[in-house]
Amino acid sequence: MTQLVFIENNKIVTDSLTVAEVFGKPHDKVIRDIEVQIEKLQQANEIEFSAANFGESTYTNERGRTYRKINLSEDAFTIVAMSYVTPEAMKMKVKFIQEFKSMREHIEQNKVKPLSKDQALVTVLRTTADLVEDTQAIKEEQHEIRKLITQVNQKVEQQITLDHGEQRRLQKCIASKVYELSDDPQTRPKLFKEIYCEIKDRFGVASYKDVKRQELQSAINYIENWVPRKVS
Template identity: 70%
Template sequence: MNHIQPITQGGLRVLTTNQLAESFGADSKIINRNFQRNFDRYAHGKHYFALSGEDLRTFKGTRQFDDSLKFASILYLWTEKGAWLHAKSLNTDLAWDAYEKLVDEYYMIKENVVPLSKDQALVTVLRTTADLVEDTQAIKEEQHEIRKLVTHLDNKVEEQITLTSGEQRRLQKGIAYKIYEICDDPEQRPSLFRELHREIKDRFGVASYKDVKQRELLTALRYIENWIPRKVS
């Protein structure tokens, strides 16, 4: 592939139809026909460039000794991806072998790569380092915000968790212990139980003592421990 005169268009290395046909061992008419048949699969700027008018005249001026361009009114230049589509259309061993060589020995070659001076390299490194520091700081800040959000959500979840069965029994025992502590009369105890249950529901805004939140269990137990009935008859 070293005999191919390099052509660059739109920052990409490209090949003329004749160059592509020669590389694939095919006639340029077949390349053009396959393109027309599969036109919808090709995207301008991605698979090919089409030169005409002043662009074409300028291009011809750079290749004055290429007779194949003399009478062309429009010129197609094929990118690596365009060459792949043509190799797929031809689907011959020669075309596929040639395509691999084109990729390795032509399309992937970078042109006009000018080594950086020592000072330019140092500036590039410093800029890259500064960008990395800035990106790292931004990531840290984002992680901090995420942790705050997760903590907030965890707290919200914890606020809604109600008593486990074991904690419910603990609350029941606290209620029973309080009622039996302040009242020896079995006939009065049911009304005291009802009164204390009602006040627990009112105090903690729940439909049942079972719905008391875990985070309020100790508060509920202290409330029961210090509870005084409104009236004992």
């Protein structure tokens, strides 16, 4: 037998298709019976009751076509089924009523019971403790991320070479030192060559342009205190 009642839109209902199948009636006849009862309710000014207990819906048949059906609450079913009075119909009405009752009991049993004040307090404290742990874990993770970013930035900074302005500053420092050491135009080229070679050796670079930015001041200090091996 088809399931007599079911949940739809958080309400316990049956529908015109189920009523038609169980009572052995054509679906269009059941739809007409329902419409008659809705008309009578409207005539009795029970419009709110009608709207709350009868609901328009649809179903799709095996050919994929969509047709109308009507959902009924337990009260709506009771009103519609009043006219079904054969012994067999009475048995079916009892089954429907039992199914509605069983579904209500099932829902009640599975409802979450309200917590006592003490239980609610314990729940709040546990939730708070979990949030504190989560917050601490997030802080620790953020701290590790910041450390990693700092380390990466430091490594990147260590690899940055002199920009054009810093190269010019180093060149001027070198020229100043060379002119300080010698007034001889023939000696100066040798001094330039020697000091540039020693800078490359000292800082492990292929050119003075490759000196790392963070070593610029060290290079300047080295140049200011540089003494040539031999001045000729």
